[in-house]
Amino acid sequence: MQADMNIGMLGHVDHGKTTLTSTLTGKWTDTHSEEVKRGISIRLGYADAYIYHCEKCDLYSSKEECGKCGGKVKLVRKISIVDAPGHETLMTTVISATSILDGVMFLIAANEPCPQPQTLEHLLVLNSTGIKNIIVVQTKVDLVTKEKAIENYHQIKKFLKGSAAENAPIIPVSANNNVNIHVLLQEIIDTMKAPKYDEKAQLRMYVSRSFDVNRPGTDLNDLVGGVLGGSIVQGVLSVGDKVELRPGIVRKEGAKYIPVLFTVKSLMEEKDKLEIAKSGGLVAMETLLDPSLAKSDALVGSVVGKPGEVPEPIDVIKVKYELLERADVKSMPLRENEPVVINVHTSTGVGLLVKLSKGVATINLKRSTVIYPDMHVAISRRMGQRWRLSAWGKIV
DSSP states (O other), rough: OOOOEEEEEETTTSSSHHHHHHHHHHHOOOOSSHHHTTTSSSSOEEEEHHHEETTTTTTEEEESSOTTTTTOOOOEEEEEEOOOOOOOGGHHHEEEEEEEEEGEEEEEEEOOSOOOOOHHHHHHHHHHHTTOOOEEEEEOOGGGGGHHHHHHHHHHHHHTTTTTTTOOOOOOOOOTTBHHHHHHHHHHHHHHHOOOTTTTTTOOEEEEEEEOOOOOTTTGOOOOOOOOEEEEESSSTTEEEEEEEEEESSSSOOOOEEEEEEEEEEETTTTTTEEESSSSSSSEEEEESSSHHHHHGTTTOOEESTTTOOOEEEEEEEEEEOOOOOSOOOOOOOOTTTEEEEEEEEEEEEEEEEEEEEEEEEEEEEEEEEOOEEEEEEEEEEEEEEEEEEEEEOOO
16 A cells, blocks of 8 residues: 655644654654764654554554454554754755655644744745645653643644634644544545646656665675655656656766656565555665665755656746745845745755846746746845745745
8 A cells, every 4th residue: 555645744843743743653753873872863864654543442552452342453654754844044955854744743833832933934835835634743741741731732723823723623632652643644535635646647756865875895796876855746756767856966066957867676665575566655766877876865856757747947936936925033135136035846946036027036046946836935034143944935
């Protein structure tokens, strides 16, 4: 069974995103050495959640037995969880994640006043992306009294008023103690319906991770090609397909990008081997690429399609934009010759605003990227010592 949708975990740093992901999937997604050292998510973490149903108790579970009667359960659904970082310096990673999300669990901890700084930032992202499938998860209810949890609930309701999540259900949970997880799973089943994908459309896969999975000292005959991870947003991909990756690679500084053609050697969704991969869920693709090309997320932001069907990468884009109203800082108009960070699908890059005219920004990108009409674009600008989400728009 392939996962039928991608659900993101958004929320302030240390509000329990990785812990809840672990409870739902059995996988701890902070595996990068720096993540382990600092105790925060830095890169996007992926894991698949299996949802089981006990017909006798009419309860949902993330485990292969009923949490109430201990009896047999039936597998009813599989979803992919995307664990996004909450730290303020990693907002561009969060924005990139939204391009492959079909729904969001928005985590707000009960043991801190609402909203916290990145709770505000992540709500800005939700308001801008148009994601409709939202469940608000009130985490860490085991650390507060009932009265404090209710007080925090009212803070959450007030904070969400007028936003994309205003009418979203709010589910209190304790992930460490498995409290109310069955209620959360029930809500996912009831409200987060899998979107309808176009399997007959031209293949389009956004690359959000890339790896060299070979250990140091691996024998030459045992080397595995570069691995690409991401989500198919339309079309179908099969083992043995010849595909093209763009913008590709550059041979030397300042040269044009060269598209990369390769054959799909195998497809995986976590531990499940696939012969055919469709939209919905997160897929890993083993290729015959030199593994050094895929090392350390070097190919993140690329697009995979059938040869000749992926648009030429460009380095100048026009964006019809709107400034975001922020409660924490005053929104200032964009300025010509201002450096910005641009997020479009899973691509993040630096650009320069070269022209502003009637709500349209012309931006020169430092690194070419693949663009499709009407794509959402996020614009972040430098405020103090960090980049802050400032505007949102569409490619024109």
